[in-house]
Amino acid sequence: MNSIKKNIQDTYTKEYLALNKRNDGRELMNFRDASLNLNTIHTADGSAVVKIGNTAVVCGIKAELGVPKAEAPDIGYLLVNIELPSLCSKKIRPGIPCDEAMQMTSFLNEVCNNCKILDLQQLCISVDKLVWVLSCDIYCLNYDGSVLDACLIALLSALQTVKIPEVKYDKETEETTVIENYIPLKVNSLPVSSTFGVFNEKYILADPTEEEEQLCVSKLTVVTNGSLIFSLHKPGGEFIKDSQIQNCIKHVNNRAKTICQLIKAAQ
Amino acid sequence: MSEEFLKCQLGFLGNTEGSAYLSQGKSTVSVSVVGPFEPKASKCMYDRATVDVTFRRKTGSITVHDKMLEGIMQSTCEKALVVEQYPRTTIVVTVQEMQDRGNLLSTCLNASCMGLMNSGIAMHHLYAAVSCAVTEKEEIILNPDETQINSSVAYLTLVFANTETRCLLTSHTTGEFSQKTYMDCMDKCYAASKEVFNFYQKVIKKSSIFN
Numbered sequence: 001m002n003s004i005k006k007n008i009q010d011t012y013t014k015e016y017l018a019l020n021k022r023n024d025g026r027e028l029m030n031f032r033d034a035s036l037n038l039n040t041i042h043t044a045d046g047s048a049v050v051k052i053g054n055t056a057v058v059c060g061i062k063a064e065l066g067v068p069k070a071e072a073p074d075i076g077y078l079l080v081n082i083e084l085p086s087l088c089s090k091k092i093r094p095g096i097p098c099d100e101a102m103q104m105t106s107f108l109n110e111v112c113n114n115c116k117i118l119d120l121q122q123l124c125i126s127v128d129k130l131v132w133v134l135s136c137d138i139y140c141l142n143y144d145g146s147v148l149d150a151c152l153i154a155l156l157s158a159l160q161t162v163k164i165p166e167v168k169y170d171k172e173t174e175e176t177t178v179i180e181n182y183i184p185l186k187v188n189s190l191p192v193s194s195t196f197g198v199f200n201e202k203y204i205l206a207d208p209t210e211e212e213e214q215l216c217v218s219k220l221t222v223v224t225n226g227s228l229i230f231s232l233h234k235p236g237g238e239f240i241k242d243s244q245i246q247n248c249i250k251h252v253n254n255r256a257k258t259i260c261q262l263i264k265a266a267q
Numbered sequence: 268m269s270e271e272f273l274k275c276q277l278g279f280l281g282n283t284e285g286s287a288y289l290s291q292g293k294s295t296v297s298v299s300v301v302g303p304f305e306p307k308a309s310k311c312m313y314d315r316a317t318v319d320v321t322f323r324r325k326t327g328s329i330t331v332h333d334k335m336l337e338g339i340m341q342s343t344c345e346k347a348l349v350v351e352q353y354p355r356t357t358i359v360v361t362v363q364e365m366q367d368r369g370n371l372l373s374t375c376l377n378a379s380c381m382g383l384m385n386s387g388i389a390m391h392h393l394y395a396a397v398s399c400a401v402t403e404k405e406e407i408i409l410n411p412d413e414t415q416i417n418s419s420v421a422y423l424t425l426v427f428a429n430t431e432t433r434c435l436l437t438s439h440t441t442g443e444f445s446q447k448t449y450m451d452c453m454d455k456c457y458a459a460s461k462e463v464f465n466f467y468q469k470v471i472k473k474s475s476i477f478n
Contacts, residue, residue, distance in 0.1 A: 003314055099334060106335040114442055218342065220438075228443045236342025236426075239434030242453065249446050 010215055017203050024209065029251050031194070031207040032146075034153065034259065036266045038161050046162030050154040053209065054144035059136060059154035063164050065176065066133040068124070076123020076131040080108050082138045082151055089143035089210065104148055107233065108138075111152065111223050115191045115230040118159065122186060126169040130176065134162065145195075145209040148221060152193040157263050160187050190263060191230050192256040193223040196248050198238045206251055222248060226256040272410065273377075273466045277385045277474050285386025289378035292410060293368035296375050298382035303356035316353035318345040320360045322375070325367075336372055337362075343426060343437050344379055349389040358388060369413040372424045372439060373398040377463060384471065392428040394436055395463035397456040399423055401444055407452055409459050420444070423452050427460040 016023050026032070032053035041047035044060035066077060084101040086094040112118075123132040136158065138151045163182035169175075197208035197216030204220075205212055213219070218237020223230040229249070234240065273291055280286035285300035303316050310317050320341040322333055329337070344360055360382065362375050373396035380394050400411035400419035408415055416422050421442030428434050435453070444452075 099338060102331050102334040103338045106331045110332075110441060218346075228445060229440075229449060230443050232438050232440050232449060234435065234438040235339040236344075236346050236437050238346070239428060239430070239436060241435075242433065242450070245435065246446070246450075 029206045046158045048154045048158040050150045052150045055150050056141040057150045057154050059138045059158040061136045061158050061162050064133045068131045073128035074124045075120035077133040080136045084140050088140040115189045125167050130169050145213045146207050149193045189225050190260050191223050191225050192259045194252045194255050196220045222252045224252050226253050275470050285382050287378050287381035291374040294374045295365040296378040297363045298378045299361045300382045300386040302358035303353040306357035311355050315350040316356045318358050322362045325364050347390050352389050369416050370398045394426050394428050395460040396426045397459045399452050407455050425456040429464050
């Protein structure tokens with residue numbers, strides 16, 4: 001961002017923060033409202049659109065048949081990929097995937113492993129021969145901060161809409177027959193991610209917008225299901241004190257309850 | 268932390284501003300720091316220096332996961348340097364994996380700090396990374412080895428600065444844990460980070476500047 005513009009916005013935001021308010025009317029630890037729409041893409045096996053404030057992401061899941069890895073012959077694949085196209089924000093240039101998209105993809109895959117989101121054994125059709133491959137593609141439509149939070153909600157709710165058909169596999173002839181008997185996936189846990197922006201050592205903002213993210217010196221992402229923490233990710237930046245971490249975790253737990261209700265109500 | 272655990276050699280590369288070769292347990296990493304020098308016009312910022320961290324694997328190209336580690340190192344290094352002092356320049360830090368037997372992220376971070384110290388670029392503060400694993404019985408093992416990491420329920424890497432009060436710089440976690448466990452890990456890792464800072468001091472005292 002242009003330094004002069006940044007300087008003006010910085011002073012503007014600081015004046016608001018002194019009054020415990022932010023320039024969109026929220027208080028420091030208030031989150032934006034989230035909305036959720038399920039099964040919006042009919043050609044995918046499961047899909048969801050999530051909006052948090054102006055941030056919008058869409059997730060589509062495609063189930064395909066594949067061969068399992070030799071070292072883990074009885075589990076299927078869950079491949080998550082986040083794409084930040086150049087249409088979602090002016091700071092992203094068209095071309096090869098940007099570093100941020102790669103880091104987010106890696107983080108989301110790690111979270112999925114940490115909380116064992118799916119029992120991957122339910123994706124197995126025939127040991128060492130045939131398994132389901134769930135490719136989850138998350139596409140950001142509008143980048144207005146806290147994209148990762150929206151991505152995780154979209155992924156979870158899309159996974160819950162996936163119905164995979166029963167498949168019969170003949171080991172001798174290697175023939176597959178698909179029976180039109182759809183079984184929904186079992187999703188084990190409901191992790192909710194929340195991002196905080198560290199403005200300076202005094203102010204921490206929950207669920208920052210893109211503008212606030214630019215002004216913040218570092219970000220803190222906490223993933224939790226309300227009791228257990230699955231990830232507490234803070235990549236560098238400004239210091240953070242113990243009391244601030246505890247305060248953040250407290251707010252995340254409340255947020256997790258709201259989001260869980262939202263996901264459950266949508267079904 | 269035993270005497271043998273951390274080993275370091277400073278300035279082992281001739282054509283760089285600073286370099287460090289750090290081994291932490293069985294993991295070894297080498298770091299080179301080049302800069303500040305004039306960058307391409309597209310990378311030039313008129314009020315500060317840009318910091319560029321590249322992470323390289325022993326073999327092959329880096330994966331998406333390595334890209335995330337690179338991002339963590341980048342923002343940790345950038346915050347420690349006084350970037351405002353070197354406008355219109357860039358500082359390039361290259362982290363080369365030599366051997367990975369667990370605790371790679373903390374080794375890389377500690378090595379990058381030593382490399383930056385050796386380069387003589389102005390820094391706000393030093394940082395020390397400590398990894399710990401939480402077992403099923405909720406025991407906390409500092410600087411775990413590979414098998415201990417694989418059998419643990421949670422694995423955390425925490426980075427602290429050498430300030431008087433406890434300040435968390437970076438946190439990267441895998442696995443699941445409770446808030447209480449996290450705080451316990453913070454206590455233990457913070458105590459261990461003091462030893463890392465003592466080690467830094469010892470290495471610098473031994474280096475040629477003071478002899």
